[in-house]
Amino acid sequence: MDQEADAGGGLVDYRGYLDRFSILNRVVVFEGWANEADIEIYYDDTRLNVSLTSVKRPDLVPLFGNHAEDWGFAACATLPTSVIDRTKFKLRLNQGIPSVNNEIFSAASDKLFTQLVDTFRAAVALKPEPSLLEIGSRARSGNMYRAWFPEKLDYVGMDVHAGPNVDVVGDAHHLSRCVDRTFDFMFSISTFEHLLMPWKVALEMNKTLNDGGQALIISHPSWPLHDEPWDFFRFSKESWHGIFNVHTGFRVVDAQYQYPANIVPVYSNAPHFEGMSIEGTYLLSGCIVEKTGPPQVAWEAEASAIYNLNYSHA
Known part of the structure; x- marks a missing residue:
């Protein structure tokens, strides 16, 4: 200034x-x-x-x-x-x-994140008669993202529970069992942290995305524990490369952060806590990924056999 x-x-x-x-x-x-x-x-x-x-x-x-x-x-x-x-x-x-x-x-990262979202929305809008599947679409708090996309969109909302904005009820770990078609685009916000095995969901997304199809995934690198005991992961923007890569049949087109934040311990009586409150983190992490071909690996585990996934939060 x-x-x-x-x-x-x-x-x-x-x-x-x-x-x-x-x-x-x-x-x-x-x-x-x-x-x-x-x-x-x-x-x-x-x-x-x-x-x-x-x-x-x-x-x-x-x-x-x-x-x-x-x-x-x-x-x-x-x-x-x-x-x-x-x-x-x-x-x-x-x-x-x-x-x-x-x-x-505000932070420069906020602008880059907005550009990330706008890029995906523009790609959907430019596609003739686009189709999109939203993973975790239930409007728990009245939040719906259908309005982000054009009215002409062939939209399907999927969630583990029935509710507002849900067309298909099913577990994303077994996405290909829940829908009998493929889509041009996929979208998910604040859901991947609640997936027990997000890499398996990536494989299922590959089965149900058209070749060259894209997905916008938004989750959290930092966030208070919520909806326990079904809160499993946090994602840096680099972590998306570990889930969406040549082995799962994807490439990461772009990844960004939004909403810089600080973590403040309730008490700091240990040396490794010193300075923690001034170190930066972010509240949102997002990526655009593109299907490049079939996956090179398989993961056939039944998610419900590993952990109780009867998500019960309203």
């Missing part, structure tokens, strides 16, 4: 950068640097009370000189609500006007 402001009749070059911006419950934490620091933060046009600490920044010295070592800051403020809309934040690092560019409160 570079700003120029009139100071005593002349232009002064104000510089600053926001390195970190995160929220824990009702507390917003932000760190960065600014010359002539005069920090203010607003939420929904209300100025927040800021607790500010100076931080040494020797990394700035080679760029701006020895005086820049004192430009660093760490600050926090209490928010008026626990339901946060990041577009309502404004930040001022110095004597310039408050920034209304909400991009500073």
Whole structure:
């Protein structure tokens, strides 16, 4: 953030950068640097009370000189609500006007993830008379993604339980038993973490995708345990290559993260917890995969013989 402001009749070059911006419950934490620091933060046009600490920044010295070592800051403020809309934040690092560019409160990864989803949606829209199977389609909380895709879509929703937005009831581990046709596209969101053997599901997807067909899979690299005892996995964006590869008959077209986050231990009395809360993670991981041919492996295990998969959460 570079700003120029009139100071005593002349232009002064104000510089600053926001390195970190995160929220824990009702507390917003932000760190960065600014010359002539005069920090203010607003939420929904209300100025927040800021607790500010100076931080040494020797990394700035080679760029701006020895005086820049004192430009660093760490600050926090209490928010008026626990339901946060990041577009309502404004930040001022110095004597310039408050920034209304909400991009500073988001991450580049969010843009790349949005591009990933948009790319898949565009591919579906461009296909004449496309067909799509959604794995885990039940609208448990009223969430349905059918509207992401064109009305002309031949859509089939599949879930382990009957319910809203479910056309086929069945276990994705044995997908080819549940549907007697193939599809141009597949889609799944927040379901793969609940699959006991996601690699077997990949093999089943291969059986029911047309050659060259694509799938958009979205799950979590980090997320609180939920819907136990049927919460099995977390996925980094690199992990998709272990599931969708030449052995299962796929290639990963692209993989991205969304929603940067931090893991904060309830207590940190062990050395290896030190600094954990400032290390980054993400809440969503997604990939587009494409069927390249038949799989080179088989996995014939009966999922229900290994673990009770009578998923019972409403």
